[in-house]
Structure formats: structure tokens, C-alpha cells
Amino acid sequence: MALDKTYDPISVEKRWFPFWMQGGYFRPEKNPSGQPFSIVIPPPNITGLLHMGHALNNTLQDILCRYKRMDGYRVLWVPGTDHAGIATQNVVERQLQQQGIDRWQLGREKFVERVWTWRDESGRNIVNQLKALGVSCDWSRERFTMDAGLSRAVREVFVRLYNEGLIYRGRYLINWCPRCETALSDLEVEPHESDGQLYHLTYPRSDGKGSVTIATTRPETMLGDTAVAVHPEDERYRELVGQTLTLPVLGRQIPVIADTRVDKEFGTGALKVTPAHDFTDFEIGKEHGLPTISVLDEKARMTQEAGPYAGLDRYECRTKLVEDLQQSGALIRSEPYKIMLGRCYRCQTVVEPFLSTQWFVRIKPLAEVALAAVKDGRTQFFPTHWEKTYFAWMENIRDWCISRQLWWGHRIPAWYCGDCGEMMVSREDITVCTKCGSGKITQETDVLDTWFSSGLWPFSTMGWPDQTEDLKTFYPTSVLVTGFDIIFFWVARMMMLGLKFMGEVPFRHVYIHALVRDERGQKMSKTKGNVIDPLEVMEAYGTDALRFTLVALSAMGRDIRLSAERITGYRNFANKVWNAARFVLMNQVSGSKFQVPEKYEGLGLADRWILSRLHHTIREVRQALDDYRFNEVAALIYQFTWHEFCDWYLELSKIALESTDTGEQERTRAVLATVLDAVLRLLHPLMPFITEEIWHALHPDRTEDSIMVQPYPVFDLTLVDDEAEQRMGLLMDVIRAVRNIRSEMNLPPGQELTAIVIPKVETAETQLRSHEAYVRRLARLGEIRYQADGERPRGAALAVIEGAEIHLPLAGLVNLQEETKRLEREIGKVANDLAGVQRKLSDAKFVERAPEEVVEKERDRAAQLEEKRLSLEKSLARLRQIEA
RNA sequence: GGUCGCAUAGCUCAGUCGGUUAGAGCGCUUGCCUCACAUGCAAGAGGUCCGGUGUUCGAGUCACCGUGCGACCACCA
Numbered sequence: 001m002a003l004d005k006t007y008d009p010i011s012v013e014k015r016w017f018p019f020w021m022q023g024g025y026f027r028p029e030k031n032p033s034g035q036p037f038s039i040v041i042p043p044p045n046i047t048g049l050l051h052m053g054h055a056l057n058n059t060l061q062d063i064l065c066r067y068k069r070m071d072g073y074r075v076l077w078v079p080g081t082d083h084a085g086i087a088t089q090n091v092v093e094r095q096l097q098q099q100g101i102d103r104w105q106l107g108r109e110k111f112v113e114r115v116w117t118w119r120d121e122s123g124r125n126i127v128n129q130l131k132a133l134g135v136s137c138d139w140s141r142e143r144f145t146m147d148a149g150l151s152r153a154v155r156e157v158f159v160r161l162y163n164e165g166l167i168y169r170g171r172y173l174i175n176w177c178p179r180c181e182t183a184l185s186d187l188e189v190e191p192h193e194s195d196g197q198l199y200h201l202t203y204p205r206s207d208g209k210g211s212v213t214i215a216t217t218r219p220e221t222m223l224g225d226t227a228v229a230v231h232p233e234d235e236r237y238r239e240l241v242g243q244t245l246t247l248p249v250l251g252r253q254i255p256v257i258a259d260t261r262v263d264k265e266f267g268t269g270a271l272k273v274t275p276a277h278d279f280t281d282f283e284i285g286k287e288h289g290l291p292t293i294s295v296l297d298e299k300a301r302m303t304q305e306a307g308p309y310a311g312l313d314r315y316e317c318r319t320k321l322v323e324d325l326q327q328s329g330a331l332i333r334s335e336p337y338k339i340m341l342g343r344c345y346r347c348q349t350v351v352e353p354f355l356s357t358q359w360f361v362r363i364k365p366l367a368e369v370a371l372a373a374v375k376d377g378r379t380q381f382f383p384t385h386w387e388k389t390y391f392a393w394m395e396n397i398r399d400w401c402i403s404r405q406l407w408w409g410h411r412i413p414a415w416y417c418g419d420c421g422e423m424m425v426s427r428e429d430i431t432v433c434t435k436c437g438s439g440k441i442t443q444e445t446d447v448l449d450t451w452f453s454s455g456l457w458p459f460s461t462m463g464w465p466d467q468t469e470d471l472k473t474f475y476p477t478s479v480l481v482t483g484f485d486i487i488f489f490w491v492a493r494m495m496m497l498g499l500k501f502m503g504e505v506p507f508r509h510v511y512i513h514a515l516v517r518d519e520r521g522q523k524m525s526k527t528k529g530n531v532i533d534p535l536e537v538m539e540a541y542g543t544d545a546l547r548f549t550l551v552a553l554s555a556m557g558r559d560i561r562l563s564a565e566r567i568t569g570y571r572n573f574a575n576k577v578w579n580a581a582r583f584v585l586m587n588q589v590s591g592s593k594f595q596v597p598e599k600y601e602g603l604g605l606a607d608r609w610i611l612s613r614l615h616h617t618i619r620e621v622r623q624a625l626d627d628y629r630f631n632e633v634a635a636l637i638y639q640f641t642w643h644e645f646c647d648w649y650l651e652l653s654k655i656a657l658e659s660t661d662t663g664e665q666e667r668t669r670a671v672l673a674t675v676l677d678a679v680l681r682l683l684h685p686l687m688p689f690i691t692e693e694i695w696h697a698l699h700p701d702r703t704e705d706s707i708m709v710q711p712y713p714v715f716d717l718t719l720v721d722d723e724a725e726q727r728m729g730l731l732m733d734v735i736r737a738v739r740n741i742r743s744e745m746n747l748p749p750g751q752e753l754t755a756i757v758i759p760k761v762e763t764a765e766t767q768l769r770s771h772e773a774y775v776r777r778l779a780r781l782g783e784i785r786y787q788a789d790g791e792r793p794r795g796a797a798l799a800v801i802e803g804a805e806i807h808l809p810l811a812g813l814v815n816l817q818e819e820t821k822r823l824e825r826e827i828g829k830v831a832n833d834l835a836g837v838q839r840k841l842s843d844a845k846f847v848e849r850a851p852e853e854v855v856e857k858e859r860d861r862a863a864q865l866e867e868k869r870l871s872l873e874k875s876l877a878r879l880r881q882i883e884a
Numbered sequence: 885g886g887u888c889g890c891a892u893a894g895c896u897c898a899g900u901c902g903g904u905u906a907g908a909g910c911g912c913u914u915g916c917c918u919c920a921c922a923u924g925c926a927a928g929a930g931g932u933c934c935g936g937u938g939u940u941c942g943a944g945u946c947a948c949c950g951u952g953c954g955a956c957c958a959c960c961a
Binding site for chain 2: 215261267340555576586654736860
């Protein structure tokens with residue numbers, strides 16, 4: 001198969017995914033004897049479409065999987081999607097809203113059906129987009145957090161935790177979203193600063209002896225006050241403790257109590273205590289045995305307890321109440337005040353602390369084990385500093401509220417008897433009361449936090465609670481690749497639940513990658529309108545270009561700023577690879593298959609050089625992949641391919657290919673093909689499509705085979721050739737020196753020049769002579785003359801390189817004043833460098849204390865610079881003579 | 885309030901173990917349609933490595949202080 005003249009990513013990319021799927025290349029069964037390597041995908045929510053974060057996350061995983069597969073591992077990458085309880089429910093609710101109905105009108109059953117329909121569509125879309133990205137999961141193992149198997153795992157975990165007393169049910173103050181009408185965990189509340197008022201209210205003493213002033217940002221909660229608290233050591237209020245106050249408006253008698261949680265410095269030092277609507281107050285209330293009065297309901301409307309304000313929305317109530325308090329004189333003053341408001345992470349509604357009966361996981365025992373597993377290194381974070389974040393959270397963890405008053409999710413496996421009130425938690429559905437035999441049984445209506453099921457993902461997807469082959473082979477997984485935003489939500493929960501139920505960590509490594517931001521460093525969001533859609537990029541530049549860009553920008557511990565220019569740059573790289581391949585293929589003899597020389601015997605200098613450079617690259621690329629330094633992988637391959645293989649070897653190969661020596665031609669063809677083949681394999685995990693396309697063009701007889709299963713290049717020390725690198729270095733220096741002069745002197749590019757070389761080291765002349773053709777071609781020289789040290793040519797431009805002087809006679813070509821200026825500049829630079837080195841060397845302490853080889857290097861360098869300066873100065877003197 | 889991260893070329897960023905002359909991409913300047921590629925080739929300009937102090941023969945790199953930015957955590961009403 002020949003390559004088209006122009007690289008068209010779209011047509012290349014659509015071809016290969018079906019090919020890979022049909023060939024079963026993504027399945028671990030393809031390589032049953034390999035060492036296991038496994039990853040579970042962070043299951044995308046079924047709420048919408050793929051965004052740049054997914055593109056990055058999955059590209060990185062795909063790179064690891066493809067690399068390991070090529071390297072002989074038996075790779076399992078488990079795909080799937082997350083039902084994303086509250087998020088998905090909200091999406092479907094919004095759709096209903098557009099049709100003018102709400103979920104209550106539809107009813108629970110019908111609503112859940114609607115969500116399943118949505119899931120079918122959305123899930124399919126997401127999966128298709130992942131496939132378009134080239135994601136090499138084993139799609140035959142695709143899971144969904146609410147499929148039958150995972151639902152069974154959820155029940156099993158719930159029942160076991162309950163039976164062990166690690167799940168309990170009780171009436172506590174929790175975070176409540178009055179729009180979603182559900183409880184939220186602490187993590188699901190996002191604090192945001194907003195403008196508020198600090199109101200100073202005065203509560204009269206019941207005995208008529210004065211009053212106390214308190215400060216609050218939420219005056220409407222005063223209707224639920226059951227005490228006022230002061231600090232026990234606060235002199236101002238010492239005699240007040242134990243007295244009774246009369247709550248304005250409602251006239252309730254409330255005590256003044258002493259509690260150390262009160263900050264003497266804040267406001268007036270007196271705190272109104274509302275146990276039903278504030279977490280601190282709840283604690284204080286519990287300790288002092290205060291009653292809890294809920295004045296807000298589940299929709300954040302005022303309850304009957306709010307007296308005249310019953311039925312009002314919380315903010316309407318605030319406005320009205322403040323007016324009334326002002327009239328009555330209870331409001332002393334109010335001032336603007338910045339307050340932190342907790343908002344629902346899914347709908348941004350201000351959440352309320354709300355007293356209700358919920359289910360909780362007693363988390364400390366689980367957290368301790370999960371903490372230890374990272375401390376002792378059974379699981380390692382990359383970059384390591386995320387471990388601190390993990391530790392801090394685990395050490396201060398609080399019980400996890402797992403019940404949600406939603407309709408979309410795993411229904412909690414608890415049943416209540418309508419007759420005797422018995423509560424039963426069970427793996428199987430319950431129809432008859434186990435205590436009284438009654439058939440009046442109803443199931444708990446609450447569902448589980450969506451993170452409860454995703455916390456089981458690493459083992460539930462492999463068939464747990466059954467002891468499957470997959471579990472035995474692939475658990476613990478090798479690495480988890482995810483963003484830092486879900487370390488607590490997800491990574492921490494998987495650690496705790498994995499250790500609890502599998503007795504071992506869920507993953508050995510956790511690679512935390514960057515957040516993808518826009519080019520100005522802003523978080524991408526629909527409302528800001530700065531979202532770069534991966535699918536649009538893939539259409540415009542190609543999937544390979546997008547993948548390579550994301551990887552190239554993925555420095556550890558740093559956010560990614562994505563810009564169109566960068567993507568263009570890497571699209572150009574793909575094009576470069578394409579054209580290099582076209583050149584290599586063009587020069588293969590038709591019908592004959594390229595042969596790598598068995599022992600690499602009889603190679604030319606350029607061949608030895610490029611193979612040596614290739615193997616340096618192979619070694620470094622592998623090391624970088626093993627260390628998750630993805631950006632370096634990209635940079636190494638880019639640098640080698642473009643600036644060594646294309647810029648130098650391809651150009652040099654043209655000389656050999658034009659030669660009359662058929663052996664040399666043949667050898668060059670083989671090396672070209674060998675290096676290209678290695679580049680393709682190195683690059684394949686990053687750019688899977690273009691490499692597969694070119695690989696097939698290079699191996700026309702292997703149409704059924706795939707680059708996916710070719711070995712990843714292996715470092716071969718015997719091909720590292722320092723001598724070849726040194727010799728090529730000399731040739732490259734000469735070529736660059738001549739090009740530099742030509743360019744600076746503005747000499748016409750087509751004009752052939754004559755160079756006079758004065759070797760400064762013995763080997764230079766032989767080395768240059770033996771590869772003169774290279775130099776003549778790439779530096780466009782007509783003739784190279786060699787001359788012993790002694791009389792210098794007059795009226796010539798000079799370049800001094802390591803090992804030789806290069807003189808280019810310019811008589812009649814340019815104004816020699818140009819060269820004078822150029823030499824003066826050059827001498828300035830050299831003198832500058834030399835001064836620096838000499839300063840160092842003249843420091844006795846440096847010579848004495850620095851390691852021998854460092855000092856030696858400096859001495860060499862000083863000598864070199866000295867010689868260079870001398871040559872340049874002599875040349876300058878000669879020019880001045882001519883001018884004079 | 886606590887914790888963590890970041891600050892290097894015009895822009896976006898690399899820089900491993902402290903060691904010669906601090907790199908890349910994009911942008912910019914100059915010259916080239918050289919038969920793989922103008923999505924290209926060649927050459928070049930461009931740096932107070934945020935500021936300060938310290939450790940060291942030697943600091944972009946290590947320590948401390950400061951400044952600026954960002955993120956996360958947190959019950960000051």
C-alpha cells in the first residue's frame with residue numbers, strides 16, 4: 001500500500017479502529033502468556049459528551065496500555081461508564097423542564113425509565129467518542145455502575161458493612177440541597193465567597209435587666225434559636241451565663257450557656273445557637289441538651305415553627321424578618337460582610353444544614369487501613385506530593401453520608417415492616433417481615449451516593465464477589481490514571497473499599513495528571529465559552545495531533561494550557577513523519593522487502609551514527625514511559641525524528657542513494673527502513689493511527705498483522721557508537737559553520753564556495769576527507785582544500801570549530817568589512833566566555849575542592865577558547881591589512 | 885486560618901544528581917518553491933532564571949525570608 005502524497009488524518013484514522021477491534025488486539029487473551037498489566041478506566045459520567053479532560057485522561061492510559069502490550073504484557077484495560085446519580089438525574093430533570101413537566105408528575109418508575117433511555121443514548125455516544133480517540137480498552141468487558149453485576153457487588157458491600165456495624169442509620173445534621181432535595185456528603189458542597197450582611201440583633205433578658213446583642217449572617221435562623229452561647233472566660237458575660245433571654249418575634253425563653261467554641265473576638269462575643277441549622281450549633285446543642293427546632297423544610301421554606309413566617313421561602317423570610325426586627329428595634333445595625341456559602345456541586349444552589357435521617361459509613365476504621373497502605377508504599381502517587389493531600393484528608397475524615405433522596409441510583413437494600421416497624425438489610429429483596437411475618441413491606445426509598453458504587457470499580461468490574469479469573473490475574477491493577485479533582489471522591493474511596501473487600505490495594509500506582517485549561521489558564525467551562533471541543537480538534541487536525549499535543553504538554557504536576565497553535569505544531573509533526581515515510585518508501589526497491597543487516601556489518605558512518613542516536617532515544621523514551629514523564633517521551637521522539645533522522649540522516653542518505661555503489665544503496669535503504677520502523681513503534685502509543693497506516697505501507701506483505709503487537713524497540717548497547725557520534729559531530733560542525741557564514745554574509749544559496757580547512761588535530765583531516773561528499777553536499781561546497789597550519793588565506797571568512805579552522809575565500813563575493821564586523825562580534829563572544837572560565841580557574845578554592853574531572857573540563861575549555869580567539873584575531877588582523 | 889503548588893526568552897513551557905556555553909514549540913528577523921515535506925529548508929535575534937539572604941569551590945537547581953499568582957482544606961456566627 002502506497003502512501004498518499006498528502007497526509008489526510010481523517011481518512012487515515014477512520015480505517016484502523018475497526019481493524020483493531022476485529023483482530024481482537026485489545027483483548028488480554030491475545031497474549032495469554034504475558035505478565036499481567038491492568039488499568040480500570042475512570043468511568044466517564046453519562047451526563048454528556050467527551051471533553052478535553054477525558055481526551056487527556058484516556059490518551060495517557062492508552063499510551064501505557066499500548067506500550068505495555070507491545071512490550072509483551074498481557075494487558076487488560078477495563079472500560080465503562082458511571083451512572084453519576086445526582087448529575088444525571090439533573091440532566092434528565094432539565095429535559096423534562098423544557099417539556100414543562102417535573103419528575104413528580106411523571107412518578108418515580110416512569111422517571112427512572114426516562115433516565116435509562118438517556119443512559120442508552122449518552123453512554124453510546126461517549127463510548128463512540130472514546131473509540132474515535134483510539135482508546136484500546138477491551139470493549140468486550142465494558143461495564144456500567146448500574147448493570148446487574150455491579151449492582152450485586154453494591155448490595156454485597158452494603159450488607160457486609162452493615163452487618164459489621166460500619167454502616168448505620170440515624171438522625172443527624174447533614175448538608176442538604178433544597179433544589180435537588182437530597183442529602184449531600186461534605187465533599188459535594190463547594191464553598192463560595194459571596195456578599196452578605198452581618199446583622200446585629202439584640203435579645204432582651206427575661207428578667208428585664210438589659211439585653212444581649214448577637215451577630216448573625218442568617219437572621220432567619222433565629223427563629224430556631226434555642227440558646228445564646230458565650231465563652232466561659234469572657235468577663236463581659238460572666239454573670240449572664242445561666243440567665244434566660246426572650247427570643248424576639250416568637251417570645252421563646254432561651255438560656256445563656258457557656259461554651260469554648262465561641263470566639264470572644266468575633267462580633268459581640270455572643271453566639272445565637274440554632275442546633276437544627278448550623279453544624280457548630282448542632283454540636284453545642286447536643287452537649288448542652290438543647291432542643292432542635294427545624295424552621296426550614298426540604299425545599300428551604302419556613303416551617304410551622306417559624307410562626308408568622310411559615311410558608312415563606314428562606315430569602316423572602318429574611319427580607320421580611322429583617323424589616324420587622326428593624327421596626328421592633330431588635331435590629332441594632334447591619335453591615336456588608338463577605339460570607340462563605342456552601343453550594344451544591346451539581347446545581348450550585350446554596351445548601352442548608354438540615355436535620356434528617358440518613359445512612360452513614362463509619363469511616364475511620366476504613367481510612368486507617370487506606371492511610372497505612374500509602375504510608376508503607378503499597379500504593380504510590382505520581383507526583384508524590386499528592387500523597388500529602390491524601391494523608392491530610394484521610395487523617396481528618398468524617399463519617400460518609402451515603403444516602404441520597406434521589407430516584408436515579410442504587411436503591412438502598414433495606415426494607416421496613418409496616419406492621420412491626422422492623423428494619424431489614426438484605427442481599428435479596430424482602431417480601432415478608434422476618435420478625436412478625438407481615439407482608440406489609442416497603443423498601444427504603446433512598447438511593448446510594450454515586451461514589452459508593454464507583455468506589456468498588458476496580459474489583460466490581462472484574463466480577464466480584466465471584467472469585468473470577470480476571471480478579472485473580474488483574475487485581476490489584478497496575479496503575480490508576482486520573483485527575484486530582486477526584487482524589488477524595490474516588491481514589492480515596494477505592495482505596496478504602498478495595499482494601500476492605502479484596503484485602504489489597506486496588507492499584508500500585510496512582511498517576512495524577514493535569515487539568516486542561518484554555519490558553520489563558522482559565523478552567524474550561526461552558527458558561528465561559530472557552531471550551532475547546534476535542535471532537536472539533538480531531539476533525540480539524542487529526543486525533544493523532546490532538547493526542548500528541550496533550551502528551552507533549554503533560555509535564556508532571558502542572559496544568560495544561562491548550563492552544564490551537566500548539567496543536568498545529570504537532571499536526572505538522574505528523575505531516576513530517578508522513579513525508580519522511582514517503583521518502584523512505586520511495587527509495588525502497590519495489591517488491592523487495594527491507595532487510596535489517598543481521599549484524600549491522602559494513603555500515604557507513606551516517607548509518608552507525610543514526611543507529612547510535614536511535615538507541616540513545618530508545619533508552620530514554622523507555623525510562624520516561626516507566627516514570628510517567630509523558631512530556632519527555634513526546635519531546636524525545638519529536639527531537640530524534642525531526643532533527644536527527646529527517647534533518648540529517650535523510651539528507652545524508654540521498655548521497656548514498658545516488659551513488660553507483662549498489663551495496664551502499666542497499667545498505668542505506670535498509671537502515672532508512674529500520675530506523676523508520678523503530679520510530680513508528682516508538683511513536684505508536686502516542687500516535688496510533690498514522691503509525692499503523694505507515695507501518696502497513698512499510699510491510700505490504702503483512703496486511704493481517706498490526707503494529708500494535710510488534711515489539712516495542714529495545715535498547716541495544718552494541719549499537720551505541722561514540723566514535724561515530726564524535727566523527728559525525730565534526731562533519732556537522734563544519735557544515736553548520738559554513739552555512740552560518742553563508743547566511744551571515746548573505747551569500748547566494750546556490751553559489752558553490754571553496755573551503756580551505758586547516759586541521760588542528762591530527763584526525764580531523766582524515767575524518768573529513770573520508771566523508772567529503774557529505775560536507776560538500778550539505779554545505780554546498782565546490783571544493784575543499786586542506787592546508788597545513790601556517791600561512792592563512794587572505795581575504796577569507798573564518799569559522800573556528802573544535803578540531804579545525806574553516807576558511808572561506810570571499811574575494812570578489814562580499815565586502816570584507818562585513819567579515820570584519822562579524823569577526824569582531826565573534827571575538828567579543830569568545831572573550832566573554834573565556835573570561836568566565838578563567839575567573840573560575842584562577843580561584844584556588846575551585847581548583848582545590850571541585851572534582852578533578854570538573855576542573856579538567858574547565859581547563860580544556862579554556863584552552864579551546866584561547867585557541868579560537870587567537871585564530872579569530874589573526875584573521876581579523878589579516879583583513880585589516882588588506883583593507884589598509 | 886491551615887496546607888500544597890507555581891514564578892525561566894514576546895507567548896506557552898522543559899530543565900533529572902548542584903557542574904562547561906540555560907533548552908524546545910510557537911511567534912519574530914533574514915535568505916531559500918534544494919526532485920519526502922512551504923504543514924517545509926537554512927541561518928539568526930531574543931534571558932536580571934520573581935526579589936533577598938544563606939549553604940557550597942560552584943545555585944535556575946538546595947535552605948530560609950519576602951513578593952505575586954493559583955489550588956485545596958477549614959464549624960468564626
